[in-house]
Amino acid sequence: MKKLLAAVTALMMAAWVQAAPIDTYEFSDAESRARGIALAAELRCPQCQNQNLHDSNSPIALDMRLQVYEMVEEGKSNAEIVTYFTDRYGDFVRYRPAFDPRTYILWLGPVLFLIAGGAIAVAFARRQRAEAAGQVEVSQQDKERLAKLLDQDKRNG
Amino acid sequence: MKRAVLFIPLGIFAVLSLFLFKGLFLDPSKLESVLVGKPVPAFELESLEDASKRWTHEDLEGEVYLINIWATWCPSCKYEHPFLNQLKRRGEIKIYGVNYRDERQPAIRYLANSGDPYHKNIFDPEGSLAFDMGVYGAPETYVVDHNGIVRHRFAGVLEPQVWARDFRPLIEQIRAEAAAEGKS
Numbered sequence: 405m406k407k408l409l410a411a412v413t414a415l416m417m418a419a420w421v422q423a424a425p426i427d428t429y430e431f432s433d434a435e436s437r438a439r440g441i442a443l444a445a446e447l448r449c450p451q452c453q454n455q456n457l458h459d460s461n462s463p464i465a466l467d468m469r470l471q472v473y474e475m476v477e478e479g480k481s482n483a484e485i486v487t488y489f490t491d492r493y494g495d496f497v498r499y500r501p502a503f504d505p506r507t508y509i510l511w512l513g514p515v516l517f518l519i520a521g522g523a524i525a526v527a528f529a530r531r532q533r534a535e536a537a538g539q540v541e542v543s544q545q546d547k548e549r550l551a552k553l554l555d556q557d558k559r560n561g
Numbered sequence: 562m563k564r565a566v567l568f569i570p571l572g573i574f575a576v577l578s579l580f581l582f583k584g585l586f587l588d589p590s591k592l593e594s595v596l597v598g599k600p601v602p603a604f605e606l607e608s609l610e611d612a613s614k615r616w617t618h619e620d621l622e623g624e625v626y627l628i629n630i631w632a633t634w635c636p637s638c639k640y641e642h643p644f645l646n647q648l649k650r651r652g653e654i655k656i657y658g659v660n661y662r663d664e665r666q667p668a669i670r671y672l673a674n675s676g677d678p679y680h681k682n683i684f685d686p687e688g689s690l691a692f693d694m695g696v697y698g699a700p701e702t703y704v705v706d707h708n709g710i711v712r713h714r715f716a717g718v719l720e721p722q723v724w725a726r727d728f729r730p731l732i733e734q735i736r737a738e739a740a741a742e743g744k745s
Contacts, residue, residue, distance in 0.1 A: 449697075450695075450697035451697045451698050462698075463662060463688075464688075464696075464697045464698065467688060467692060471692070490595070491595060492595060492596075492692065492693060492694070492695040493595065493695045493697070494594070494595045494695070
């Protein structure tokens with residue numbers, strides 16, 4: 405029983421092991437380490453497309469990864485580092501595209517869809533509620549007729 | 562009027578299908594090159610044959626030429642090598658070789674055995690020049706004009722069909738431009 409427990413515990417701990425390329429690069433502090441890793445995850449490997457610099461094992465991804473780390477250590481800003489790569493490999497390497505006229509539809513599209521969808525939903529709900537409440541649209545013509553009828557009624561009464 | 566509204570989803574679907582259908586025929590390995598229209602990046606690297614000799618970007622200037630990125634570890638480079646040799650034999654164009662992330666001795670041996678199509682051999686073991694050029698694999702071939710501006714980038718095996726389709730017309734055009742500018 406004890407052995408089984410140990411085996412199960414060991415298996416559960418295996419989930420903690422993360423499969424990532426082993427880099428021996430040492431950052432000077434935790435902050436630049438976090439920044440370097442975040443940046444490398446945001447850049448795409450040009451060789452094995454659809455993988456970021458961490459996921460890819462290709463030599464060029466390793467080069468690029470190290471370049472990112474070195475530039476982080478040099479204290480370069482995120483924007484500077486990303487520009488360094490887009491100058492060489494194009495906008496393709498960015499997993500998070502820049503916000504410029506070419507990408508407005510990409511960035512703002514979802515917002516527009518949300519607004520349009522919301523507007524449709526609100527209009528739909530209003531109409532449903534109005535129908536449920538038994539409200540009827542009364543046209544000008546009907547109103548005039550009603551007024552006439554009421555008038556007649558009054559005179560007769 | 563009400564009826565027309567019902568057709569909006571169909572319209573959206575049609576537009577989306579059109580884009581996705583077009584996407585089926587795009588070649589994902591064909592990346593834009595940022596370098597096209599820009600000068601060859603500055604560099605200073607050792608000559609492949611002679612470690613004491615250094616080549617810089619200034620050694621490349623002069624006329625329309627090719628820069629070919631290659632390595633002995635790269636099978637496709639071996640595949641295109643005979644064609645590069647042929648280009649040299651025909652005297653079509655000057656080719657500068659960049660030996661990319663390779664070892665010196667095997668590279669020298671390879672050129673001795675299989676022929677050396679290159680006008681000059683640049684040794685780039687760290688891939689630093691290649692990195693600045695946006696190289697992500699070998700082989701890659703660049704066309705550079707008389708002003709040292711990169712005009713075309715081709716990733717993959719340089720074959721006669723590709724040469725006839727993409728390279729020869731461009732090279733003729735650049736030669737004509739150079740002649741017009743009185744530089745050739």
